[in-house]
Amino acid sequence: MKILVTGGAGFIGSAVVRQAVAEGHSVVNLDALTYAACLANVASVADSPLYAFEQADICDRAAVDNILARHRPDAIMHLAAESHVDRSIDGPGAFIQTNITGTYTLLEAARSYWDAEGRPDTFRFHHISTDEVYGSLGADGQFTEDTPYDPRSPYSASKAASDHLVRAWAETYGLPVVLTNCSNNYGPYHFPEKLIPVVILNALHGKPIPVYGKGENVRDWLYVEDHADALLTVLTRGQVGRSYNIGGENEARNIDLVTMICALLDQHRPEAVPHADLITYVTDRPGHDLRYAIDPTRIRTELGWRPSVTLEEGLARTVAWYLDNPDWWQPLLDREGVGARLGKA
Numbered sequence: 001m002k003i004l005v006t007g008g009a010g011f012i013g014s015a016v017v018r019q020a021v022a023e024g025h026s027v028v029n030l031d032a033l034t035y036a037a038c039l040a041n042v043a044s045v046a047d048s049p050l051y052a053f054e055q056a057d058i059c060d061r062a063a064v065d066n067i068l069a070r071h072r073p074d075a076i077m078h079l080a081a082e083s084h085v086d087r088s089i090d091g092p093g094a095f096i097q098t099n100i101t102g103t104y105t106l107l108e109a110a111r112s113y114w115d116a117e118g119r120p121d122t123f124r125f126h127h128i129s130t131d132e133v134y135g136s137l138g139a140d141g142q143f144t145e146d147t148p149y150d151p152r153s154p155y156s157a158s159k160a161a162s163d164h165l166v167r168a169w170a171e172t173y174g175l176p177v178v179l180t181n182c183s184n185n186y187g188p189y190h191f192p193e194k195l196i197p198v199v200i201l202n203a204l205h206g207k208p209i210p211v212y213g214k215g216e217n218v219r220d221w222l223y224v225e226d227h228a229d230a231l232l233t234v235l236t237r238g239q240v241g242r243s244y245n246i247g248g249e250n251e252a253r254n255i256d257l258v259t260m261i262c263a264l265l266d267q268h269r270p271e272a273v274p275h276a277d278l279i280t281y282v283t284d285r286p287g288h289d290l291r292y293a294i295d296p297t298r299i300r301t302e303l304g305w306r307p308s309v310t311l312e313e314g315l316a317r318t319v320a321w322y323l324d325n326p327d328w329w330q331p332l333l334d335r336e337g338v339g340a341r342l343g344k345a
């Protein structure tokens, strides 16, 4: 297939780009190169004849039309987004613009491109979204694809809005879409403002490791390469018009996750005192969702997909990757807002 990937210079998008090229697909990476982007994430495929890069904003209809007309993809995988909840609290405007207006613009561009191509049944618009659209769970229960939407942060509200637009374009215009909602990703090339890289890098530098509230929030953690694999599975075998929840089957409280990372660093970079001594509880994020958990029954039974990496294994690989790749993360620490406490409202 020829796949147009939006946001392919970001964390998950770049994993999709690398995996799609490895599987023999042609990939066009459309990315605006915001603060969260890093072309080094796709350096391993940059010279491949299967790879092309286009710098463009998904809100720029003329630019998107032009890219679609020139490359004529068989599918669009839409990952471009503003993705950091704390930034959405301080500045929701960029989230409304990219996640809602940008998705609308991309849908309209995709619809007219699909019309111009003779409305092929095989075309796919794959919208990549988050489990955060479902809101917050108590101690029990899991999100299914039928759980009502209940987003509670500007980020999750903007993603929920984009999901609704994608479904509306399928129902109203017949655009062949698939949707996925997945849990928290982690792994190599994770931008150093998100929890796991912050913990690793602060611990390495002997700085306080911030844990929001009491550290009791529970997330389901999905290794990013497993996510990329699930996305390509849904793209190629998912039923048109259907959405699939993707989870890692790895629930953990934040404090337990942080403690596991500290233990790995004690093993690989021992210091006089344990790294866990750096853990510092800080004011909680406003509206911090308590727990997310995914019921993965649909993707498992219909598409035979399951995650392959346990949290223990994935964290060990991730910590090793950050220890081996300071040239990747060092320059990113100077980007605007990185290292600052954001989203206290």
Ligand SMILES: NC(=O)c1ccc[n+]([C@@H]2O[C@H](COP(=O)([O-])OP(=O)(O)OC[C@H]3O[C@@H](n4cnc5c(N)ncnc54)[C@H](O)[C@@H]3O)[C@@H](O)[C@H]2O)c1
Pocket: 006, 007, 008, 009, 010, 011, 012, 013, 030, 031, 032, 033, 034, 035, 036, 037, 038, 056, 057, 058, 059, 078, 079, 080, 081, 082, 083, 084, 098, 102, 128, 129, 130, 131, 159, 181, 182, 183, 184, 185, 186, 191
């Ligand atoms: N990170 C997670 O744990 C997670 C979990 C579930 C779903 N998601 C979703 O997966 C997608 C990718 O997430 P990520 O963590 O890789 O994000 P990211 O912030 O690492 O990357 C986003 C990429 O999109 C690009 N981008 C932003 N605005 C753009 C615009 N207007 N036009 C073109 N490109 C633009 C950025 O330059 C960047 O390369 C997002 O849609 C996110 O909502 C993420």
